[in-house]
Amino acid sequence: MSSNKRVRFSNIDLVHELDIPDNSPLPELPDTPPTHKSLPGPSPYKLAGSTSRERGIRVHRLLRFTPSETTAINYDMRNPPHNVRYHFHSRDSYQLNEAATDPPLETLFISSPDLPTHIAVSSSKGRYVTVLDVLEETYRYLRNNISEKEYYSIPDEHDRQMAANAFRTRYSRFLDQRVSQEEKRKGMKKIDLLKGRSIFSGLSATKYGSSVWKLNCR
Numbered sequence: 001m002s003s004n005k006r007v008r009f010s011n012i013d014l015v016h017e018l019d020i021p022d023n024s025p026l027p028e029l030p031d032t033p034p035t036h037k038s039l040p041g042p043s044p045y046k047l048a049g050s051t052s053r054e055r056g057i058r059v060h061r062l063l064r065f066t067p068s069e070t071t072a073i074n075y076d077m078r079n080p081p082h083n084v085r086y087h088f089h090s091r092d093s094y095q096l097n098e099a100a101t102d103p104p105l106e107t108l109f110i111s112s113p114d115l116p117t118h119i120a121v122s123s124s125k126g127r128y129v130t131v132l133d134v135l136e137e138t139y140r141y142l143r144n145n146i147s148e149k150e151y152y153s154i155p156d157e158h159d160r161q162m163a164a165n166a167f168r169t170r171y172s173r174f175l176d177q178r179v180s181q182e183e184k185r186k187g188m189k190k191i192d193l194l195k196g197r198s199i200f201s202g203l204s205a206t207k208y209g210s211s212v213w214k215l216n217c218r
Contacts, residue, residue, distance in 0.1 A: 057210045058102050062095055062131050065202030065216045075200040077142055077217070078170055078191055081135040096132040104128030105211060110138060110203065112215040114193050116150050119215070134203070138215070142191040151188065162195035163188070169196065 059065075062072045074085040086093065100108065100121075108129050110119040121137040123129050154160045170192065171183040191198060194217055203213040 057105070059203050059213065060095070060098060060100050060102070060131050063100060063134055063203050065204040065214075071200070071202050073200065075135065076198050077139060077194075077200055078198045079139075081132065081139055084135065096135075097130050100129045100131050100134045107211065108134075109208075109212045110134070110215050111206065111208075111212060112194070112217075114195065115141075115190060115215075116146075116153070116193075118212070135200075138200075142189060142194075144190050145187050146190055146193060150193070154193070159195060163192045166194065166196040166198075167192040170198075 064072070070087050072087055074087055075081070076083065084093075084096075099105075104127070106128055107120065107122050110121065119138055119141045121129050121134050124133050124136075151160065151163070154163060167188045170189075171180050174180040174183060197217045199218045201216040201218050204216055206212045206214050
């Protein structure tokens with residue numbers, strides 16, 4: 001196997017064991033989400049947006065996927081969430097602690113066809129999942145290393161090459177060579193399975209119910 005075509009896990013330290021089990025199924029989800037009183041102030045949920053068909057649950061506008069419009073936030077998921085930038089209003093940062101959905105959920109799950117397992121997001125404050133919870137847990141998940149099994153489970157050779165290229169691009173973007181080499185040493189991560197599409201484009205409804213949302217990225 002030539003090293004210029006594939007990532008060679010046998011010779012390069014690209015693998016660390018992950019504490020999330022492979023191919024873990026979606027857990028049993030509650031039929032009815034917990035209810036909470038309406039949040040004060042203007043609602044960020046009422047305008048048209050990503051809505052779960054089953055329960056009419058809407059996602060916060062900062063997380064909303066709108067194919068024909070610019071997303072409310074500019075977020076490269078290779079970076080921590082404090083690097084989020086806002087396309088419209090700087091005051092949008094105050095909405096990070098608002099509920100991610102309306103009505104609020106205590107737990108939600110994010111899926112992607114490019115990722116081996118779902119992203120489970122729980123409330124960090126004990127009441128409901130916030131916008132910031134979603135961004136932080138997504139970032140944490142995508143920073144997990146991938147296993148050799150996960151890499152070679154990508155069925156298409158071209159897609160594997162794209163993931164390997166995403167890894168090289170990710171560590172090469174640092175101007176400081178020490179930082180770049182340290183990031184390379186840490187190995188391939190879940191973010192690389194998105195094949196270079198690291199810009200958050202919002203969450204959209206899925207057929208799996210009100211607690212499961214699709215991660216869109218570009």
